[in-house]
Amino acid sequence: MDAPAVAVSNDGKKFAAAWMDMRAGKNDRDVQWTVGAVGKFAPEAAVHDVGTGTQGHPSLAFDKDGIAWCAWEDSRTGPNNMRIYAADSKSRKNIQISEDGEGKCGYPCLAAGGGVLGVAYEAGGGVSFRVIGGS
């Protein structure tokens, strides 16, 4: 099953946690996430902004501005269309990361350094990388 994820901000004050669960139904895997301090987490919220497909395998990182990001697998456009999506904890807007031409994608992993936030993921033809923010 999907590993839960945890990340800490550079100043050590903020934590983010994300995990897959089935609160919406046995065949409806969703990713929930929350940001806060240990013992002071906000109630979790679904990371996705649509009601279709399944979501799983979350990864977390804080960007240079201290904003938490989550990347995850998402089949919102069809069970055979597993893509990588990402959202930040401020806007919560979902962004498609992988390209449709990359085929079935999975196992995203976020990392931030030097002002750049990037994500690596398994794609149809191998391992891909994409910059999400910064330069």
Place this chain on the structure above:
Amino acid sequence: MIRSLLALLLLASAAPRATVIASGAIQPHLAAAEDGTFFAVFIRNGSIECATSADKGKTWSTPVVAIDGKGKAVGGMQRGPRVAVDAKRTVYVTAPLCFDEAEFSKKYPTQDLYLAVSTDEGRTFSKPVQVNDVPKQAPESLHWLAAAPNGDVFVAWLDRRQRGNSPGQDLGYVKITEQGKKIGKNQLIPGPLCECCAPGLTVDAKGNPTLIYREGGKNANRALMMALSTNGGASFAKVARINQGDSKVDS
């Protein structure tokens, strides 16, 4: 019309396209140094490989073998390698692997967790060393890795050394120091943990690790638990439930 086209072009240039790091590779993991050097690890050709980007992800090096898996590294469902980097850009790679030929007569060879270290920014790696100090007690091969800026490294995994013939998993973890040379005594946080969920792990700038894991056992709503260390990983003082709603993940 022209303005719209210009706007589209600007948008396209602002969002870099994906770069293929390694064709035919699976199960990636990613770490970034403070200066924006990225390190990606993955399984390819049955070994653990590492590729590096020194220009903030624009281009990537030809991958090198970080741990020679003898063609038998398989991964599967978050059983791939992990990578972490410290402030000196020492690169740490861990992976579940099996080097015991006798195990390969079994359908599911039991793997142990291995660490390899690079002190030349991912060009070459040390010979792998075993991380779990009781062999063949981490059969699920589910683990995580994190490194503090000062080079303290933490590994967490599902461990069965205290379970005997009883079902279930506990959480094993270890602190590794001296740029990977000194592997500490393994410690355990009692479970049961979810038998098929890797733990999550992060470490703050001061070297304090935080773990997250899913409960196991007979439970209709397995909770997500977070364990926090405030003494550099010597112990985990606080364990708290994170999810407020029911997970509906059962046994």
